[in-house]
Amino acid sequence: MPILELQNLKKYFATQKAVDDISLSVEKGQIFGLLGPNGAGKTTLIRMITGIFYPDEGDIIFDGKQFDPVNDVGYIGYMPEERGLYKKMKIGEQAMYLAQLKGLSHSEAMAKIKKWFIRFEMESWWNKKVEDLSKGMGQKLQFVTTVLHEPKLIILDEPFSGLDPVNSNLIKDEIFQLAQSGSTIIFSTHRMEQVEEICNHIVLVNKGKKILDGTVKQVKQDYKENLFRIGLSQPLQELSALAPFELAGHQDDSHVIKIKEGRSPNDVLRFLLDQGLSIHSFNELLPSLNDIFIRLVEGTPTARQFQAMNA
Amino acid sequence: MKKIWIIIKREYLTRVRKKTFIISTLLFPLLYMGLIFGMGFIAENSKQSLHVALIDSSGYFTSDLIGQQNLSDKSSDITLVKGDPAPVIADHKAAGYDGYLVIPALNWKEGSDSLLFKANKSYGSGSTAAVEAKLNRIWLEIKNDSLQIDSLKQRILNKHLSVTPKNIQDEKANVKTAEGIGYVAGFLIYFILLIYGSQVMMGVMEEKTSRIAEVIVSSVKPFQMMLGKILGIGLVALTQFFLWIAFVLIVYNVSIASGSSGMATEMVGSMQKIFTSVNMPLILFCFGFYFLAGFFFYSSLYGAIGSAVNEDMREAQSLSFPITMLVIISIAMMSAAISDPTGPLAVWGSIIPFSSPIVMMARVPFGVPGTVPWWQLGLSMGLLVLGFIITVWFAGKIYRTGILMYGKKPTWKEMIRWAFRKN
Numbered sequence: 001m002p003i004l005e006l007q008n009l010k011k012y013f014a015t016q017k018a019v020d021d022i023s024l025s026v027e028k029g030q031i032f033g034l035l036g037p038n039g040a041g042k043t044t045l046i047r048m049i050t051g052i053f054y055p056d057e058g059d060i061i062f063d064g065k066q067f068d069p070v071n072d073v074g075y076i077g078y079m080p081e082e083r084g085l086y087k088k089m090k091i092g093e094q095a096m097y098l099a100q101l102k103g104l105s106h107s108e109a110m111a112k113i114k115k116w117f118i119r120f121e122m123e124s125w126w127n128k129k130v131e132d133l134s135k136g137m138g139q140k141l142q143f144v145t146t147v148l149h150e151p152k153l154i155i156l157d158e159p160f161s162g163l164d165p166v167n168s169n170l171i172k173d174e175i176f177q178l179a180q181s182g183s184t185i186i187f188s189t190h191r192m193e194q195v196e197e198i199c200n201h202i203v204l205v206n207k208g209k210k211i212l213d214g215t216v217k218q219v220k221q222d223y224k225e226n227l228f229r230i231g232l233s234q235p236l237q238e239l240s241a242l243a244p245f246e247l248a249g250h251q252d253d254s255h256v257i258k259i260k261e262g263r264s265p266n267d268v269l270r271f272l273l274d275q276g277l278s279i280h281s282f283n284e285l286l287p288s289l290n291d292i293f294i295r296l297v298e299g300t301p302t303a304r305q306f307q308a309m310n311a
Numbered sequence: 312m313k314k315i316w317i318i319i320k321r322e323y324l325t326r327v328r329k330k331t332f333i334i335s336t337l338l339f340p341l342l343y344m345g346l347i348f349g350m351g352f353i354a355e356n357s358k359q360s361l362h363v364a365l366i367d368s369s370g371y372f373t374s375d376l377i378g379q380q381n382l383s384d385k386s387s388d389i390t391l392v393k394g395d396p397a398p399v400i401a402d403h404k405a406a407g408y409d410g411y412l413v414i415p416a417l418n419w420k421e422g423s424d425s426l427l428f429k430a431n432k433s434y435g436s437g438s439t440a441a442v443e444a445k446l447n448r449i450w451l452e453i454k455n456d457s458l459q460i461d462s463l464k465q466r467i468l469n470k471h472l473s474v475t476p477k478n479i480q481d482e483k484a485n486v487k488t489a490e491g492i493g494y495v496a497g498f499l500i501y502f503i504l505l506i507y508g509s510q511v512m513m514g515v516m517e518e519k520t521s522r523i524a525e526v527i528v529s530s531v532k533p534f535q536m537m538l539g540k541i542l543g544i545g546l547v548a549l550t551q552f553f554l555w556i557a558f559v560l561i562v563y564n565v566s567i568a569s570g571s572s573g574m575a576t577e578m579v580g581s582m583q584k585i586f587t588s589v590n591m592p593l594i595l596f597c598f599g600f601y602f603l604a605g606f607f608f609y610s611s612l613y614g615a616i617g618s619a620v621n622e623d624m625r626e627a628q629s630l631s632f633p634i635t636m637l638v639i640i641s642i643a644m645m646s647a648a649i650s651d652p653t654g655p656l657a658v659w660g661s662i663i664p665f666s667s668p669i670v671m672m673a674r675v676p677f678g679v680p681g682t683v684p685w686w687q688l689g690l691s692m693g694l695l696v697l698g699f700i701i702t703v704w705f706a707g708k709i710y711r712t713g714i715l716m717y718g719k720k721p722t723w724k725e726m727i728r729w730a731f732r733k734n
Contacts, residue, residue, distance in 0.1 A: 014732075050529045052715070070532075078529040082717065084522030089325065100317045101530040145526075 001064055003028045003153055003184045009058035011044050018044040020208035026186060031179050033199035034188040037297050041208040042188050046155055050078045063152060074103040077151035081158045083142055085130045092126035095145050102149040116144045135162050143171055147178060154178060155186045160194060172198065192290040206297050220286040226259040231281035244268050314531045315539045322543025327550060336554050361387045363442055364403060364411035366396040371453045372414060380449055386441040490649055493673035496598055497645040500669050503602060504609045504638050507548045511610040512627060514540055515617030524714045533711040541610050545603065597675045600692060605668025607699040609634065615706035618713035619721050626720045641666040645673045652677045658687065664698030667691045705730050
């Protein structure tokens with residue numbers, strides 16, 4: 001059963017259709033990538049899922065029931081892109097305050113804060129103020145306050161911005177752990193290399209519409225261009241028209257080839273063997289998500305034009 | 312509801328524990344009294360004592376008469392010039408005078424005469440008033456002498472009739488006390504509205520600039536967030552009040568116990584006399600009501616402004632100017648209401664919600680229902696409650712949009728549009 005299902009969600013603002021008929025479903029335990037260029041409508045979509053905005057149309061089904069913002073926000077942890085903490089408040093009190101706002105009792109919150117502070121080696125920070133922390137430390141604290149109440153659904157908007165590689169890895173490991181222990185994570189970003197590394201399933205949004213939906217593997221398969229890299233002991237000579245592939249480029253002793261329509265990799269290998277060439281490597285080149293992203297979004301203006309509304 | 316309570320607790324505790332709260336609680340009464348006494352002190356001491364040469368051509372003024380007055384009134388010093396006045400007229404500075412007056416050869420039976428105080432500096436009328444008064448007292452003696460009016464006749468002549476307003480319906484509403492209480496209560500509410508209203512605004516701005524707003528609204532409704540802040544800060548203001556009252560009571564009791572008769576005891580004693588001479592429970596109740604309701608009315612508007620602007624303090628100031636103006640207009644109306652508590656300005660000012668917290672508080676000490684009929688008090692309270700429900704609702708709508716909005720400062724027109732937009 002999916003933890004979250006969006007059905008034909010719409011949210012129009014005075015000057016633009018921020019979210020224009022988006023449906024998607026997020027399975028339990030998934031790490032779900034919500035991708036899209038700036039201004040695609042990701043934040044508006046997330047704000048509807050977190051109960052900050054009401055959709056104009058459409059339904060949100062959370063954990064099998066109609067989403068009820070007042071009660072369900074306790075099961076959601078949200079780390080917005082525009083995030084911060086009270087600068088002059090002590091770190092321990094701050095974590096306690098945010099946990100209590102999520103509905104935890106004082107003692108529950110205290111136990112969980114202690115557990116996380118020890119895990120992240122933050123115990124000695126309790127009485128420090130946020131303004132005394134470095135940006136990276138602040139981000140760690142922000143992450144802790146987001147997941148402290150053990151939410152079923154965790155939404156992270158650009159979670160790695162402002163983190164050094166060490167802390168990035170720390171947070172990444174935590175994200176995997178949380179997913180393993182049953183939490184679902186929606187991960188919004190435009191950093192594609194992180195998505196390939198972390199997400200199982202992705203959705204690409206552009207101009208308020210969903211333009212891509214599938215597992216990372218599936219999407220790559222769907223958008224592959226039949227490109228292969230082969231390593232040969234000697235360079236390829238002139239290709240006859242009979243060859244089942246075309247050269248798409250080469251570097252050093254390896255060639256990038258594109259298999260012709262209707263031919264298979266076996267045809268290629270047979271052709272090369274027939275030529276008496278010795279092959280020492282052969283592998284498929286799948287497009288990176290970055291390439292797919294750019295291909296799909298390219299040509300549409302990055303900053304959205306204001307659309308005329310006839311409301 | 313539970314979440315609002317958590318927010319109230321945070322807003323309250325973070326403010327009450329701050330050093331600035333403790334300092335301002337201690338300092339405000341001192342500053343307030345310092346202002347009142349200091350102004351009197353400065354006014355008293357800033358008058359110049361003029362040294363005046365009197366050149367008398369009439370022959371009425373004698374050194375004797377002048378000497379007597381100089382003894383009893385030291386605010387100026389008049390010296391009769393004997394002999395040739397030419398050197399004084401030529402250079403009064405060298406002769407040791409600030410300036411000189413020439414009395415023409417006048418006939419005392421004729422009407423008043425205008426004299427010129429000649430000096431090579433400009434003097435304000437405040438400085439010459441003392442000289443004028445002294446000169447007139449001497450002149451009166453000269454006239455009395457000539458008319459053969461002795462001290463008994465003079466006393467009879469000086470008898471005046473005076474008219475003092477007295478409220479026969481409400482014996483306790485003494486006008487002088489009422490004026491005093493009206494001023495103090497009105498000004499206190501004025502300070503509270505401005506100081507704590509801007510605290511609400513700064514608090515909201517802090518949440519916006521530190522970018523915690525969106526984190527919080529993913530847990531609570533923006534309206535709860537705003538209400539929690541307003542209630543928390545309102546409680547801080549109440550706490551400060553109770554501390555001041557406790558402070559006064561402690562000083563009062565300590566000074567009674569120690570039997571000393573210092574200035575503080577006198578003050579507290581006279582304060583107690585005031586408290587027993589008016590309908591204190593009603594005034595206190597009204598004060599509590601108008602203080603809280605007025606605070607809700609204005610602080611929600613200040614909160615809405617705080618949510619709409621970015622970190623720039625100047626944006627906040629320019630947007631909050633109309634609101635601050637309303638408070639200042641109210642205090643101007645209050646002065647008028649105190650001098651004429653049943654006039655139309657006072658009545659309407661105390662009924663219309665934006666000015667009623669200050670103006671009604673200035674009228675209530677004059678007596679209910681004598682000066683303020685029950686229906687006016689009831690209408691005023693009802694409208695103010697309605698008023699703050701509307702401003703809190705309106706502010707909540709603006710807040711909801713503004714708190715997540717970064718970038719350009721909105722205009723009032725845009726903010727009003729936010730208020731009427733659906734979610």
